[in-house]
Amino acid sequence: xxxxxxxxxxxxxxxxxxxxxFYNDGTVFHTTFExxxxxxKLGNNFSETLASIQKMYEICNYDFTSYNKLVFDTDDINxxxxxxxxxxxxxxxxxxxxxxxxxxxxxxxxYIELAENLLDVDRxxxxxxxxxxKESQLKELKLQLGSQQYKLFTLExxxxxxxxxxxxxxxxxxxxxxxxxxxxxxxxxxxxxxEIANLKKDIEREKASTGSD
Amino acid sequence: MTExxxxxxxxxxxALITYFVLTLIEQRDFSLIVDLLLGTQKEDYVxxxxxxxxxxxxxxxxxxxxxxxxxxxxxxxxxxxxxxxxPLMIILCIVSAVFSSILNNILTVMILxxxxxxxxxxxxxxxxxxxxxxxxxxxxxxxxxxxxxxxxILITREAGISFPDYFLGIGVFSIVTFxxxxxxxxxxxxxxxxxxxxxxIHILLYDFDIWNVVQSPRLLVASLGALIVLMISFxxxxxxxxxxxxxxxxxAMVLTIFSRLDAREIIKKFDFELIFYLLGIxxxxxxxxxxxxxxFVESILRNMGPRDDFLRLILIMWIxxxxxxxxDNVPITKALIPIVTGISGNNSSLTKRFFFSLSIGANxxxxxTPLGDNILVLNIARENNRPISILTFWKLGxxxxxxxxxxxxxxxxxxxxxxxxxxxxxxxGILTILILILQKIGPYKIQLGVNKAxxxxxxxxxx
Numbered sequence: 098x099x100x101x102x103x104x105x106x107x108x109x110x111x112x113x114x115x116x117x118x119f120y121n122d123g124t125v126f127h128t129t130f131e132x133x134x135x136x137x138k139l140g141n142n143f144s145e146t147l148a149s150i151q152k153m154y155e156i157c158n159y160d161f162t163s164y165n166k167l168v169f170d171t172d173d174i175n176x177x178x179x180x181x182x183x184x185x186x187x188x189x190x191x192x193x194x195x196x197x198x199x200x201x202x203x204x205x206x207x208y209i210e211l212a213e214n215l216l217d218v219d220r221x222x223x224x225x226x227x228x229x230x231k232e233s234q235l236k237e238l239k240l241q242l243g244s245q246q247y248k249l250f251t252l253e254x255x256x257x258x259x260x261x262x263x264x265x266x267x268x269x270x271x272x273x274x275x276x277x278x279x280x281x282x283x284x285x286x287x288x289x290x291x292e293i294a295n296l297k298k299d300i301e302r303e304k305a306s307t308g309s310d
Numbered sequence: 311m312t313e314x315x316x317x318x319x320x321x322x323x324x325a326l327i328t329y330f331v332l333t334l335i336e337q338r339d340f341s342l343i344v345d346l347l348l349g350t351q352k353e354d355y356v357x358x359x360x361x362x363x364x365x366x367x368x369x370x371x372x373x374x375x376x377x378x379x380x381x382x383x384x385x386x387x388x389x390x391x392x393x394x395x396x397p398l399m400i401i402l403c404i405v406s407a408v409f410s411s412i413l414n415n416i417l418t419v420m421i422l423x424x425x426x427x428x429x430x431x432x433x434x435x436x437x438x439x440x441x442x443x444x445x446x447x448x449x450x451x452x453x454x455x456x457x458x459x460x461x462x463i464l465i466t467r468e469a470g471i472s473f474p475d476y477f478l479g480i481g482v483f484s485i486v487t488f489x490x491x492x493x494x495x496x497x498x499x500x501x502x503x504x505x506x507x508x509x510x511i512h513i514l515l516y517d518f519d520i521w522n523v524v525q526s527p528r529l530l531v532a533s534l535g536a537l538i539v540l541m542i543s544f545x546x547x548x549x550x551x552x553x554x555x556x557x558x559x560x561x562a563m564v565l566t567i568f569s570r571l572d573a574r575e576i577i578k579k580f581d582f583e584l585i586f587y588l589l590g591i592x593x594x595x596x597x598x599x600x601x602x603x604x605x606f607v608e609s610i611l612r613n614m615g616p617r618d619d620f621l622r623l624i625l626i627m628w629i630x631x632x633x634x635x636x637x638d639n640v641p642i643t644k645a646l647i648p649i650v651t652g653i654s655g656n657n658s659s660l661t662k663r664f665f666f667s668l669s670i671g672a673n674x675x676x677x678x679t680p681l682g683d684n685i686l687v688l689n690i691a692r693e694n695n696r697p698i699s700i701l702t703f704w705k706l707g708x709x710x711x712x713x714x715x716x717x718x719x720x721x722x723x724x725x726x727x728x729x730x731x732x733x734x735x736x737x738x739g740i741l742t743i744l745i746l747i748l749q750k751i752g753p754y755k756i757q758l759g760v761n762k763a764x765x766x767x768x769x770x771x772x773x
Contacts, residue, residue, distance in 0.1 A: 099517040120431070122424040122694070124381075125522040136522045137378045183695060184431060223436060230504065274754060281758065 099127045106189075114174075115190040118181070119143050126185070143178065143188060221303045228296040235289045242282045249275040317638065318583040321590025328597035338600075346596030347589055353468075357592050359555050360467045361585065366558025367457055370540060371413050372579045373565050374533040380409055380421050381523040382530060388429055389520070393511035395503030399440055400492060402426060406444040407488055410451030411458040412537065414581075415676075415683045418448050423687060427694045432514050433506035437696050442703060443495045445677075445687040446710050450491065452673040453484040457544065457554070460588070461643035461672040468647050469665045473544040473554065480666050487717050491710055497764075498706070498771050529569055536565040588640065595644040604645065608652040619660060620726035624719055626650060627667035631675030631715055639672040646672075663725070670718050677707035705771055 103116050107129075118127045123144035125136050147167070154161040167178040175191040252275060256268045328346075332338045349357040374380060387405045391398035402422070410418040422444055430437035452459035456466040456476040466476055506514075524530050543557045566573055598604050626646070633642045650668055654661040676683060680700045684707065691698045724731035749760040 099513060120424075120428050122428065124425065124428050126428075126432075127517060127519065128522060132521055132526075135525050137381075137525055140522070182431070184428075223434070226434065227436070227504070277754070277758065 103127065103129060110189075110191075112191050112193075113189050114192045117143065117188040117190075119186055119188065121147065121184045121186070143186065147178070147186070221300060224296055224300050224303065228293060228300065231289060231293050231296065235286065235293065238282055238286050238289060242279065242286065245275055245279045245282060249279060316583065318586040318590065321587045321594065321641075323590075325590040325593035325597075328593050332597060332600065336601075342600065343593065346593045346600075356467050359553060360463050361588065362555035363457065363463055363467070363558055364460070364585070364588070365580075366555055366560075366562045367412075368580055369562030369576065370533075370536055370558065370565060371417065372576050373562075373569055373571060374537065375413075375417065375421065376525070376571055376576060376579070377529040377533045377569070378524040379530055379533040379537070380413070381425065382520060384409075384422060384425055385518070385520045385523055388425075389515055389518075393433055393506045393514055395435070395505060396496060396500065399443055399495065399499065399503065402440050402444050403447045403488075403492055403495065407447045407451035407454070410448040411454035414459065414584075415448045415452060416581075416686060418451070419445060419683065419687050419690065423690045424694060427691070427696055429514065430696070432518065433510045435504050435506055437691070438698055438702070439499045439503055441687065441691055441696075441698060442706050443499075445684060445703070446707055447488065447491065448683075449674050449676050449711075450484055450488045450714070453669055454481045455541075455544070457558075459639075459673055460584070461639050462669055464640070464643050465647065465665050465669050465672075469651075469661060470549075471662060471665065472549055475662070476666075476669075477545075479662070480669060483718070483721050484670075487714050490717055491714060494710060494713060498768055501768070502772060529571075532565060532568055536561050591641050591644050595641065598645065599648055604648050605652065608649040611649065612653055620722065622653060623664055623667045623722055623726070626653075626664055627671040627718060627722070628715065630668050630671030631711070632678060634672045634675035635678035635681070635711075639676060643668065643672045663722075667718075667722065671715075674711055674714050674718070677711045680704045680707060702772070709771055 099118065103118075106116065107113050115129045116127075117125060117130065117139065119125045119140045121144055123137070123141040125140035128136060128139075130136060130139070147164070150164070150167065151161050164180055166180065169176040169178075173193050175193060176188060177191065178186055178188045181187050249272065252268055252272045256265055256272065259265055259268070329343055332342060333340065347357060349355040349359070384405050387401045388398065391401045406418060406422055409422065413421075423441055426440050426444065427437045430440065453462065454477070456462050456471065456473055462476070465471070466473075471479075521527075540558065540561050543552075543561070544554055547557060566576065595604075630639075630642060630646055646668055647665075650664045651661060654664045680688065680703045684703060688698055688700065688703060720731060720734060723734065745760060748756050749764075750757075752760070
């Protein structure tokens with residue numbers, strides 16, 4: 098999957114010679130460089146470069162929230178590091194001789210976003226996923242409650258209608274069991290609702306702190 | 311206090327005060343300070359041997375880290391889980407315990423926690439359960455071998471406990487405790503771990519190239535070879551023929567020369583803070599011993615504490631565990647070594663068992679509080695934007711450690727009071743089986759009650 102995305106990027110921008118996908122801790126996830134290159138060191142150097150620039154901002158008393166891209170222009174090679182996801186980055190090595198006109202980074206944005214989705218997930222997204230799963234669990238519990246309440250109703254109807262004492266006793270036991278089940282499901286629903294409310298608060302808090310929508 | 315001020319600076323300051331007191335007030339000779347730093351000829355320069363062993367292991371570990379050996383092994387293990395949550399948790403715990411049996415705890419978490427967060431990003435799952443369980447297992451790995459932690463190196467050097475002796479006495483039991491702790495973690499997290507999507511699993515298994523974490527296959531083979539030779543030599547070569555520190559340093563030098571890595575870069579990574587810290591602690595604790603403070607504490611403990619050796623052993627373990635949780639385990643171990651030697655008298659087999667209990671307490675007690683190395687774990691998680699609350703860490707850490715110390719108490723009970731130990735194990739076993747049977751096939755009300763109790767217990771630990 099990642100390989101296909103890289104191939105597409107290289108197709109659109111033939112001047113891209115090599116690609117490195119790496120995380121902020123220096124782990125290289127994917128690269129087109131051969132293994133004759135010291136890849137762990139390459140990842141560490143990228144990570145240190147980004148950390149150094151962040152430190153430079155702090156020294157100059159600028160607020161550093163996050164970066165978008167870093168360009169390093171030399172005679173033969175251009176290196177552009179783009180921020181992918183929350184903690185992932187994409188470095189593109191351009192061969193200058195092949196380059197015609199301005200770099201069309203925008204044209205590969207779509208593929209960058211695709212890679213971002215494949216590689217990284219931010220915290221809000223993670224909590225939103227959890228919320229989604231809890232909401233579907235709640236939905237299931239509500240359905241379960243509905244069916245239990247219907248079962249209870251049918252049993253109670255039957256208990257009223259029947260004249261057989263033996264059967265009445267049996268149904269009474271069933272009703273007690275169904276009642277307990279209704280209570281259990283109701284408790285589980287209450288708990289799930291509290292969890293959902295907490296997750297929603299968590300998302301709002303996270304969004305407010307990062308200033309995202 | 312050590313969070314605010316560097317521990318090496320604190321230890322050296324303390325050593326300087328000891329030096330001034332001994333040379334200016336007590337009018338002692340400078341050679342005494344040299345003896346405190348390196349150990350006396352009579353005790354076979356025990357401190358110097360410990361330092362040499364630590365430096366040798368540091369060399370091998372840092373070269374292997376630079377090559378990417380540990381990261382390579384970790385990624386292979388993670389891929390073996392095929393992205394399934396419970397196998398992934400079990401594999402990460404095994405990796406963290408095995409790594410910490412060779413590396414120190416700090417280096418283990420510095421390698422594994424960022425890698426875990428990266429993997430969790432790829433799999434689109436929360437890393438918190440994986441981070442917490444690994445951080446706790448790191449301490450268990452510290453008692454697999456005599457070289458697994460600084461307290462072990464100090465204890466085994468001082469008490470003359472050989473590599474196989476330690477492994478058979480404590481290492482094997484630690485592996486059993488590790489398995490029981492894994493069971494506890496599976497019980498706590500089995501319904502909490504989210505299952506990754508197939509696409510994410512595919513990316514982890516097929517797109518993440520494991521060779522990206524290694525400098526070169528040749529170096530990988532060399533470093534793995536060095537680690538294997540090191541472990542075999544420790545097991546096979548008796549100390550009387552070749553001391554472990556000489557083995558470690560020799561293998562380290564061969565690996566450094568063979569790898570052709572920049573030695574200055576490797577030395578730069580050395581934990582000099584730890585070396586200075588140890589030298590400071592050697593002088594402070596040695597000073598307390600010379601001044602008779604430790605003998606005084608020992609006599610108090612001998613007279614006030616229980617007369618029974620079994621109870622003394624249990625007490626040593628729990629006291630060292632709780633003191634290691636509050637203070638660092640290195641000074642605690644160094645101070646308790648002469649006290650334990652004094653209490654055990656001349657009985658060598660008793661001394662060995664007392665040292666085993668000290669080793670367990672000093673290594674495992676660390677997780678009773680979220681201080682010390684655990685702060686580093688929380689910091690790494692926060693830096694990677696996956697914060698974990700101190701309370702969450704502390705609850706799981708405290709419960710897991712008390713559970714492990716209880717298992718150790720049971721182990722020593724079996725050694726000293728076999729029948730009593732057997733009765734306790736029998737009662738616990740029967741109760742567990744009974745609860746499980748009731749949960750599966752008991753009356754509905756009881757099934758409900760047991761499930762509710764399990765749920766509440768899990769929620770209490772996790773939330």
